[in-house]
Amino acid sequence: MATEKQLIDVLDKIQADVTGFIAASLVDLDSGMTLAVKTLRPDFDLTAASAYNSELVKQKLKIMKTLGLTGTIEDMLISLSDQIHIVKLLNPGTFLYLAVDKKQSNLAIVRTAVLRHLQNVN
Amino acid sequence: MATIDDTRGTLVIRIVYDGPALSGKTTSLGALARGVNSTVECPDHTDGRTLFFDWVEYVGGLFEGRQIRCQIVSVPGQIELGRRRKMLLEAADAIVLVLDTREHEWQFGLGWLKDVLPFARAKTPPVGVVLQANKRDAPDAVPKEELRQALLPMGPVPLVESSAASGDGIREAFVLAVRVALDRVRALAAAGQLEVGRPAEETPDALLARMHEMETDQDFGEPRVMRVVEEMLGVEAEPWHRAGTVAVSASGDAVEERPFIPDPMMPGGMIWPPVDGRALLHDVASLEIRPARTSRADWLGAGSGFRFHSFGGALYADPHVARNELIEWARLHAANSQYLSAGRAVILADAGAGRLRLWQLVRTDAALREPLSLALGLADPAAVAQDLMSVATELAAAREAFRASSVALPCTLWSVGQHRRSLGPTFVGLMPGPASKLAPEPEGRPLIERELSPHLRELRRSRVDYNEVVEHVQALAEYARYDTPARWLSDVVLAT
Numbered sequence: 001m002a003t004e005k006q007l008i009d010v011l012d013k014i015q016a017d018v019t020g021f022i023a024a025s026l027v028d029l030d031s032g033m034t035l036a037v038k039t040l041r042p043d044f045d046l047t048a049a050s051a052y053n054s055e056l057v058k059q060k061l062k063i064m065k066t067l068g069l070t071g072t073i074e075d076m077l078i079s080l081s082d083q084i085h086i087v088k089l090l091n092p093g094t095f096l097y098l099a100v101d102k103k104q105s106n107l108a109i110v111r112t113a114v115l116r117h118l119q120n121v122n
Numbered sequence: 123m124a125t126i127d128d129t130r131g132t133l134v135i136r137i138v139y140d141g142p143a144l145s146g147k148t149t150s151l152g153a154l155a156r157g158v159n160s161t162v163e164c165p166d167h168t169d170g171r172t173l174f175f176d177w178v179e180y181v182g183g184l185f186e187g188r189q190i191r192c193q194i195v196s197v198p199g200q201i202e203l204g205r206r207r208k209m210l211l212e213a214a215d216a217i218v219l220v221l222d223t224r225e226h227e228w229q230f231g232l233g234w235l236k237d238v239l240p241f242a243r244a245k246t247p248p249v250g251v252v253l254q255a256n257k258r259d260a261p262d263a264v265p266k267e268e269l270r271q272a273l274l275p276m277g278p279v280p281l282v283e284s285s286a287a288s289g290d291g292i293r294e295a296f297v298l299a300v301r302v303a304l305d306r307v308r309a310l311a312a313a314g315q316l317e318v319g320r321p322a323e324e325t326p327d328a329l330l331a332r333m334h335e336m337e338t339d340q341d342f343g344e345p346r347v348m349r350v351v352e353e354m355l356g357v358e359a360e361p362w363h364r365a366g367t368v369a370v371s372a373s374g375d376a377v378e379e380r381p382f383i384p385d386p387m388m389p390g391g392m393i394w395p396p397v398d399g400r401a402l403l404h405d406v407a408s409l410e411i412r413p414a415r416t417s418r419a420d421w422l423g424a425g426s427g428f429r430f431h432s433f434g435g436a437l438y439a440d441p442h443v444a445r446n447e448l449i450e451w452a453r454l455h456a457a458n459s460q461y462l463s464a465g466r467a468v469i470l471a472d473a474g475a476g477r478l479r480l481w482q483l484v485r486t487d488a489a490l491r492e493p494l495s496l497a498l499g500l501a502d503p504a505a506v507a508q509d510l511m512s513v514a515t516e517l518a519a520a521r522e523a524f525r526a527s528s529v530a531l532p533c534t535l536w537s538v539g540q541h542r543r544s545l546g547p548t549f550v551g552l553m554p555g556p557a558s559k560l561a562p563e564p565e566g567r568p569l570i571e572r573e574l575s576p577h578l579r580e581l582r583r584s585r586v587d588y589n590e591v592v593e594h595v596q597a598l599a600e601y602a603r604y605d606t607p608a609r610w611l612s613d614v615v616l617a618t
Contacts, residue, residue: 004293030396031190031304032183033297047158051184058397065459072456091445092452093396 007036010117015040017113020104022083025050025097026090026121029057035094044099053087053097075114077107088114090121123213124307125317126188133185134321135303136193137296138210139176139254141220142234143199145227146256149286150220150295151176151196157293158182165330172198174333175210177326185304192300193321195329209333213322216250216303217242218295220286223255223269225262232272239276247309250302250387252280254295259285270476274380278472280389298389305386305400312404379437380474382413382421382430382481391445392470392478394452399467402483421479429484431552436480437473444470444478451480454553458527463487463539463550487550490516491535498577503587507594511611514570516540518607520547521565529554533563535573567610574611578618592616 007026015021015038023039023046032054039046060073078085084107088096096118100110123136139147148162155162155178163177178194197207211217219238221231235253242249255269266283273279280298284291310316323329386403393399406428413423419434438444451468465485473479490513497509513535520538523546524531531537537551564572582588592615599612 003290005290028183028297028301031185031297031300033190033300034182035293035297047182048189051182051189055184055187068460070457070460072453091391091449092394093391 004036007121008038010121011036011038013117014038014098014113017117018098018100018105018110020101022099022101023049024099027051027054027095027097029054029089029093029095046097049099050097053085054095057087057089057095075111079107084110086110086114088118090118123321124215124303124310125319125321127191127320128318129320130191131188132181132191133188133307134191134193134324135215135300135307136195136213137216137218137299137303138214139194139196139218139220140207140211140234140238141197141199141254141256142222142227142231145199145220145222145231146284146286147196147199147220148172148176150218150254150256150284150292151178151194153286153289153292154178154180154194154296157289163326165326172196173203174198174206174330175326177329183300185307190300190304193323194296205337206333209336211238211241214242214249215306216252216299218252218254218299220254220256220284222257223264224257224260225264227257228264228269228272235273235276235279239279247306247313248387249306250280250299252282252295252299252302252389254291255281255283256286258283258290259288267476274474277383278385278388301389302387305404308401309386309404378474379477379479380472382423382432382471382473382479384409384411384430384483385471388469388471392448394448394455394468399469399483402465402467402485403469406483421481424486427486429486429552430481431484432479432481433555436555438478438480439476441478444480447480451482451553451555454529454555458529458531458549461524461527461531461547461549462553463548466553482553484550484552487548488540489536489550490538490540493540494535494577498581503585503590504594506581506591507598510574510591510595510615511598511608514574514611515607516547517569517573518566518610520549521563521569523547524549530563533569533573566605567613570607570610571614571617574614575618578615582618 011024014024022041023044025037025046026035027050028035032051034047034050037046057073060076073089076087082102084100084102084105086098090096096114098110098114125134127134139150141147151162158180160178160180164172165174176196180192180194181189183190195210197210217238219235221234239251242251257263269281273281282291282295282298284295286292307316323332384403384407386400386407393403409426409428411423411425411428411430413421413430416422421432423430438447448468448470455462455466455468467483469481469483470478471481493509494513497506500506517533517538521533524533531549532551537549539548539550581591585591595615596612599608602608
């Protein structure tokens with residue numbers, strides 16, 4: 001597993017590449033605990049957001065199991081009126097959570113940056 | 123200690139940071155507190171030395187919809203304050219053992235670990251211990267391989283390297299400890315022992331008052347609590363310790379593998395699926411399944427409704443390679459989940475000398491071999507013919523269904539499960555693995571012949587009414603279309 005410094009470095013790179021970056025975290029799916037965090041808005045409760053997004057992923061996995069879907073989750077996109085939230089699974093136990101200002105960015109930029117920088121993280 | 127606080131919708135757990143004096147416990151808590159925007163509270167500190175405990179509170183993560191409230195407490199490391207330390211350890215849901223791994227301190231720390239492990243493992247359910255190998259940035263830090271070698275005889279101990287001064291590894295060790303604590307919470311809940319209500323000590327002041335009370339209340343505090351703790355700390359080596367001893371050759375260069383023992387407290391990220399897989403490990407941990415080498419150099423263990431298997435070559439010296447392999451297996455399982463029986467896990471287990479071995483754990487489900495055995499013993503030849511036809515049909519259906527899977531799932535009487543309505547054919551055998559090179563599976567009549575011929579020969583030898591069975595099979599196939607399981611079975615029966 002990458003060290004916390006390496007994980008924060010990845011978040012730094014994503015921040016540098018994504019205009020409108022609000023916050024990002026790498027999250028342990030099992031517990032919902034953050035492994036690394038980066039935020040530009042002190043009022044954005046990244047800890048709570050990470051925890052509840054871990055439930056979101058777990059619920060989606062349950063839904064897939066119930067429906068007999070055989071694929072795996074690659075990412076989950078939540079489009080708010082003013083923000084884009086993306087959840088990208090790194091491996092079965094860890095995911096990236098990223099919140100971006102919708103006016104300053106778009107989904108293509110976000111996905112490209114995330115894919116590029118997560119390639120070397122396990 | 124773990125308590126469900128329903129009034130606040132939280133789960134309260136306590137993570138205790140243990141370790142010798144000046145090993146970096148308080149510094150670790152400081153780094154952790156900074157990382158999670160919290161503060162360290164230190165009642166009765168003297169010259170930077172902890173007299174009672176340091177306290178950090180952190181609310182983060184979720185457990186079954188409840189927020190996790192972590193009481194993170196460090197013990198006083200000074201020997202003369204050992205009783206206070208033990209009081210704190212008593213209430214731990216997970217222990218992070220912070221050890222100074224510089225050359226001149228490591229052996230002392232190792233003794234500390236040998237003291238803590240039996241105590242933690244004797245608890246019911248056991249309290250997980252995470253070893254935070256600290257001061258890794260020091261020039262005279264003991265090499266990691268040497269640390270691992272020293273840990274070999276102690277069974278699985280998750281190790282996280284850290285430098286408390288710089289903050290490296292602190293959060294990783296903490297998150298791992300939370301995972302371990304949540305496993306204990308699940309075990310407590312399963313046993314109906316999880317406390318519900320307001321936690322006994324909600325604040326550092328309440329904990330301090332409690333400790334003062336226990337120190338002065340001789341009737342309650344000293345004799346009862348301390349006796350129990352001392353007894354636990356005096357526990358001799360557990361069975362795993364004797365069984366897990368690693369043999370080293372005279373030259374010291376060939377280290378045998380550590381025997382695999384299911385450990386539900388193994389670190390996160392080593393089990394797939396993360397939650398259900400660990401729950402499965404909980405189920406099998408109490409069973410006496412001890413895998414042994416097969417003639418093909420694989421490892422196999424079975425019994426009590428479970429099977430463990432590992433391919434001979436599934437031993438990895440590089441943890442990153444091992445983890446990639448685990449992920450590959452996880453993907454394979456996920457992609458083929460519609461064909462696979464439930465109750466499966468893939469595990470990366472410590473194989474000694476810093477190596478990891480990839481295991482699959484499979485709950486044993488009924489295979490077609492079982493109804494076939496019952497059928498062959500039936501008195502009525504028509505019923506025997508009917509059941510033979512069912513088995514042949516299910517084998518053929520499985521072959522057809524498994525063709526769409528991304529891995530070559532063998533169709534045998536041992537690997538195809540009994541049909542369950544609406545679920546379709548199920549593979550109940552051991553997964554062949556992503557890199558397995560299997561011979562192409564026969565289909566149609568050759569498949570029926572391969573699987574049923576030996577049983578039909580036995581049937582012919584043992585039954586005086588075998589001809590009647592044959593006639594019934596032919597009658598069942600009479601109106602069946604060409605190229606169907608009924609026809610294939612009829613042909614095989616006639617040729618046998």
